[in-house]
Amino acid sequence: MLRTDCLKEIARLRGDALVVAVYSSAFEWIGISPHPLNFLSVGAMGQASSSALGFAIGLPDRRIIVLDGDGSLLMNLGSLVTIAGVAPANLTHFVCQNGCYEANGEHPIPGQDKISFSGFARSAGYRVVTEFSDLDTLRTELPGFMQAPGPSFATLHVRAGQKPELDYSLVHGPEARRQFQASLAATLDSRS
Amino acid sequence: MSTETGAATLLDGGAIIRVMLQAALDTIVALPDITTSAGLLWPLSRQPDVNLVRICKEDEGVSICAALALCRKRSALLMQQTGLFDSLNAVRGIAVEYKLPVCMFVGLLGKEPGVPPSQNKKYSVRTVLPVLDAMEVPTLSIEENSDIAKILEAVDRAYAESRPLVVLFGRRVKP
Numbered sequence: 001m002l003r004t005d006c007l008k009e010i011a012r013l014r015g016d017a018l019v020v021a022v023y024s025s026a027f028e029w030i031g032i033s034p035h036p037l038n039f040l041s042v043g044a045m046g047q048a049s050s051s052a053l054g055f056a057i058g059l060p061d062r063r064i065i066v067l068d069g070d071g072s073l074l075m076n077l078g079s080l081v082t083i084a085g086v087a088p089a090n091l092t093h094f095v096c097q098n099g100c101y102e103a104n105g106e107h108p109i110p111g112q113d114k115i116s117f118s119g120f121a122r123s124a125g126y127r128v129v130t131e132f133s134d135l136d137t138l139r140t141e142l143p144g145f146m147q148a149p150g151p152s153f154a155t156l157h158v159r160a161g162q163k164p165e166l167d168y169s170l171v172h173g174p175e176a177r178r179q180f181q182a183s184l185a186a187t188l189d190s191r192s
Numbered sequence: 193m194s195t196e197t198g199a200a201t202l203l204d205g206g207a208i209i210r211v212m213l214q215a216a217l218d219t220i221v222a223l224p225d226i227t228t229s230a231g232l233l234w235p236l237s238r239q240p241d242v243n244l245v246r247i248c249k250e251d252e253g254v255s256i257c258a259a260l261a262l263c264r265k266r267s268a269l270l271m272q273q274t275g276l277f278d279s280l281n282a283v284r285g286i287a288v289e290y291k292l293p294v295c296m297f298v299g300l301l302g303k304e305p306g307v308p309p310s311q312n313k314k315y316s317v318r319t320v321l322p323v324l325d326a327m328e329v330p331t332l333s334i335e336e337n338s339d340i341a342k343i344l345e346a347v348d349r350a351y352a353e354s355r356p357l358v359v360l361f362g363r364r365v366k367p
Contacts, residue, residue, distance in 0.1 A: 041290060042255070042286075043255070043258075043282065043285035043286035043289065043290055044251065044254075044255075044281045044282045044284075044285040044286060046251075047251065047252075047254075047255040047282060047285075047286065050251070050252040050253075050254075050255035050256050050259075051255045051256075051258070051259045052259075053245075053252075053255075053256055053259070054255060054256035054257065054258065054259025054260045054262075054263070055259045055262075055263065057219065057243070057245070057256070057259075057260060057263075057265075058259060058260045058262070058263025058264075058265050059263055076249070076251075076252065078247070078248025078249045078252065079248070079249075079252050081248050082245070082246070082247045082248050082252055085246060086245055177290060180262075181262060184262055184263070188263065188264055
């Protein structure tokens with residue numbers, strides 16, 4: 001599956017979810033699903049899942065979606081256990097598995113052809129775990145998966161399409177952070 | 193009786209928890225640390241009005257606390273200085289560069305009671321403050337029970353100015 005095709009399917013179903021995205025997925029995501037509650041400033045590689053958990057605790061009434069990378073998640077595998085322990089029903093965790101550090105020269109991840117991220121998530125104790133390798137199945141099963149109470153986890157076996165331009169100021173820069181914080185503040189004000 | 197465990201030299205965990213709750217730090221993200229385990233983490237784990245999140249690695253806590261701050265919820269990350277050292281990239285990227293109020297409560301394993309951290313024999317204690325100073329992270333050292341009240345103002349300032357804070361516990365904390 002092309003990663004962009006997967007992201008388009010997720011975007012179709014995101015509703016008002018807050019989405020945490022990293023690296024290549026993040027750059028593609030902001031083109032596919034521009035939204036004031038896209039959180040792209042995870043600050044340190046591997047931290048997307050932990051940021052998402054913080055948002056899931058802080059915003060229990062809102063769906064939190066994390067678009068993780070395989071290399072990123074390998075840096076924070078313990079977060080799977082932490083998330084499963086807290087068990088936030090509003091957290092949906094995708095990992096785009098392409099087997100390489102795409103943004104850093106496409107070197108293979110360790111154990112590229114052996115590891116199972118869904119296996120990790122299942123063993124950690126996520127409530128719902130699945131994986132998708134073809135787009136037709138994804139289209140059919142994604143609505144049910146995304147509506148299920150979490151924490152839920154799906155591995156997306158993807159290949160990169162046309163490489164996005166990696167302008168990191170778009171995700172880490174002060175303006176990107178200011179816009180997200182202002183949007184989240186407005187969301188919180190509207191609830192109070 | 194050693195000076196490390198002598199009751200007169202232990203920090204008052206009840207007083208610290210009262211100040212933490214006064215500062216509205218009602219989500220505690222933690223890994224166990226022997227300096228604060230009996231006096232802080234165990235009692236906090238039994239507080240009905242505290243949400244305790246047990247984590248696997250300290251840098252997770254930096255991200256969790258930062259996201260909670262963005263949601264206008266206050267929290268504290270409890271850990272040992274070894275975990276702080278392990279989390280420095282997250283502290284650098286998320287707390288310092290993004291200017292977010294991540295409050296870290298750090299037990300100094302191996303610190304000699306009554307000796308300023310900078311003069312301790314142990315490298316793992318002696319280097320904490322210089323590293324945090326170099327990273328421009330504000331710190332508050334709790335050496336005596338009379339220091340505990342300072343936590344409230346320090347936490348309030350961290351949130352008001354949206355910047356991190358490290359509170360260093362230089363003695364064991366008693367329940």
